[in-house]
Amino acid sequence: MAKSYYDPADLRKFGKITEWSEEIGTKFFDYYGKVFEEGALSAREKSLIALAVAHVVKCPYCIDAYTKDGLQKGITKEEMMEAVHAGAAIESGATLVHGVQMMNKYDKLSM
Amino acid sequence: MATKSLKARHNELAEKNEQLKILNGGIFEEGELPYFKDKIGLTGHFPLRPKKLEIFQINLGYMCNQVCEHCHVDAGPDRKEIMTRETMQYCLEVIRNTGAHTLDLTGGAPEMNPDFRWFVEEAAKAGIQDFIVRSNLTIIRANKKYHDLPEFFKKHNVHVVSSMPHYTRGKTDKQRGDGVFDKSIKALQELNAVGYGLPDSNLKLDLVYNPSGAFLPGDQVAMERDFKKALKEDFDIQFHNLFAITNLPISRFLDYLIASDNYEDYMYALVEAYNPMAVENVMCTNTISVSWDGWLYDCDFNQMLDLKVDSKIKHIKDYNEDILNDRDIIISQHCYGCTAGAGSSCQGTVA
Numbered sequence: 001m002a003k004s005y006y007d008p009a010d011l012r013k014f015g016k017i018t019e020w021s022e023e024i025g026t027k028f029f030d031y032y033g034k035v036f037e038e039g040a041l042s043a044r045e046k047s048l049i050a051l052a053v054a055h056v057v058k059c060p061y062c063i064d065a066y067t068k069d070g071l072q073k074g075i076t077k078e079e080m081m082e083a084v085h086a087g088a089a090i091e092s093g094a095t096l097v098h099g100v101q102m103m104n105k106y107d108k109l110s111m
Numbered sequence: 112m113a114t115k116s117l118k119a120r121h122n123e124l125a126e127k128n129e130q131l132k133i134l135n136g137g138i139f140e141e142g143e144l145p146y147f148k149d150k151i152g153l154t155g156h157f158p159l160r161p162k163k164l165e166i167f168q169i170n171l172g173y174m175c176n177q178v179c180e181h182c183h184v185d186a187g188p189d190r191k192e193i194m195t196r197e198t199m200q201y202c203l204e205v206i207r208n209t210g211a212h213t214l215d216l217t218g219g220a221p222e223m224n225p226d227f228r229w230f231v232e233e234a235a236k237a238g239i240q241d242f243i244v245r246s247n248l249t250i251i252r253a254n255k256k257y258h259d260l261p262e263f264f265k266k267h268n269v270h271v272v273s274s275m276p277h278y279t280r281g282k283t284d285k286q287r288g289d290g291v292f293d294k295s296i297k298a299l300q301e302l303n304a305v306g307y308g309l310p311d312s313n314l315k316l317d318l319v320y321n322p323s324g325a326f327l328p329g330d331q332v333a334m335e336r337d338f339k340k341a342l343k344e345d346f347d348i349q350f351h352n353l354f355a356i357t358n359l360p361i362s363r364f365l366d367y368l369i370a371s372d373n374y375e376d377y378m379y380a381l382v383e384a385y386n387p388m389a390v391e392n393v394m395c396t397n398t399i400s401v402s403w404d405g406w407l408y409d410c411d412f413n414q415m416l417d418l419k420v421d422s423k424i425k426h427i428k429d430y431n432e433d434i435l436n437d438r439d440i441i442i443s444q445h446c447y448g449c450t451a452g453a454g455s456s457c458q459g460t461v462a
Binding site: 068 | 327
């Protein structure tokens with residue numbers, strides 16, 4: 001058993017999750033593959049969305065995977081960093097917008 | 112960025128055997144990853160055999176005006192291996208009699224061979240269908256004596272295939288050296304100016320894309336679309352097709368993979384992306400590669416590993432297409448580079 005929770009080499013074993021639950025594992029990977037195909041959005045655009053979300057959910061495997069995927073798709077580092085900022089802005093905005101709830105409550109309780 | 116070849120730096124990877132030792136050892140010897148021979152055996156592709164010869168690829172020498180980080184030839188200004196006119200005469204004799212429809216001239220920078228123009232003129236007379244010169248573009252701007260190359264290519268209806276790692280300056284210069292991007296753009300504009308690469312023009316101009324790092328190329332069609340849009344909008348440049356080529360783990364790219372601690376991950380990525388459909392059309396099945404000194408190889412990569420063809424015909428002066436075609440192709444673990452994903456060859460994807 002590894003002494004740390006994250007091992008970069010584990011990413012390669014992701015596909016193995018189907019071994020303990022084949023049907024839903026396979027369904028997941030089919031769905032996953034379909035999602036990232038060219039569609040109304042290009043595969044390139046979806047890769048940038050995935051990279052932004054990877055940062056927001058703080059998944060080190062996903063960050064490794066979608067940085068590499070972006071390089072493969074010819075995405076520049078400037079584009080990647082802007083995508084990360086877009087994710088970060090939504091995440092911090094989501095925190096800050098709760099400030100309105102705080103203000104509402106404050107006003108309600110105050111004379 | 113290195114300015115000398117591995118050979119000039121006396122790097123141990125300049126020795127072909129050192130490279131083969133790495134490719135045959137480590138994760139493959141320990142059984143973590145399967146040998147290429149065993150992998151293709153699973154789909155009945157071992158031994159790999161040639162099909163009809165279509166492409167005759169000649170390496171005119173390892174001298175180059177650039178020292179690209181990923182170069183599988185270990186080419187550079189310090190390399191003195193250059194094809195002589197005598198060896199070219201042997202090649203011409205074969206070109207006149209071969210069943211191959213494509214002649215593919217490569218290097219180094221093939222244009223730096225002092226007999227390059229003579230050879231092109233003589234080879235053009237042989238009337239081969241598709242006559243390719245692999246140009247690094249910057250050579251056109253490197254020296255006054257090369258400035259008229261676009262006109263020279265046009266005169267002989269040469270199909271120009273040029274390297275262009277990215278449509279942005281940063282990525283291009285990082286792989287190929289400072290200033291390479293601007294010179295390449297200028298050279299492409301000059302090729303366009305004489306009619307190369309324009310829609311409907313029969314002066315063919317294709318670009319080659321190699322990833323600038325330890326990752327595989329993306330979808331060739333999508334990359335071509337991005338390159339076309341960016342080069343047209345930013346520089347008013349047009350070209351025909353983009354070939355996405357995977358970097359094979361040999362020579363300077365192998366040195367980079369090891370030094371950057373990416374070798375194992377890269378080999379895993381190549382093996383995981385193995386595509387049996389690509390094996391069907393891998394370029395060694397329709398190509399013969401000739402080195403500057405006339406030896407014959409299954410491909411340019413085997414040439415750099417000094418793995419000569421497994422045939423009693425090993426040199427251009429003894430060339431016999433029938434005997435040569437009856438051979439097993441020599442393989443090692445670098446071959447995974449040509450069978451990953453959509454496959455890779457000097458003409459781009461194969462599956």
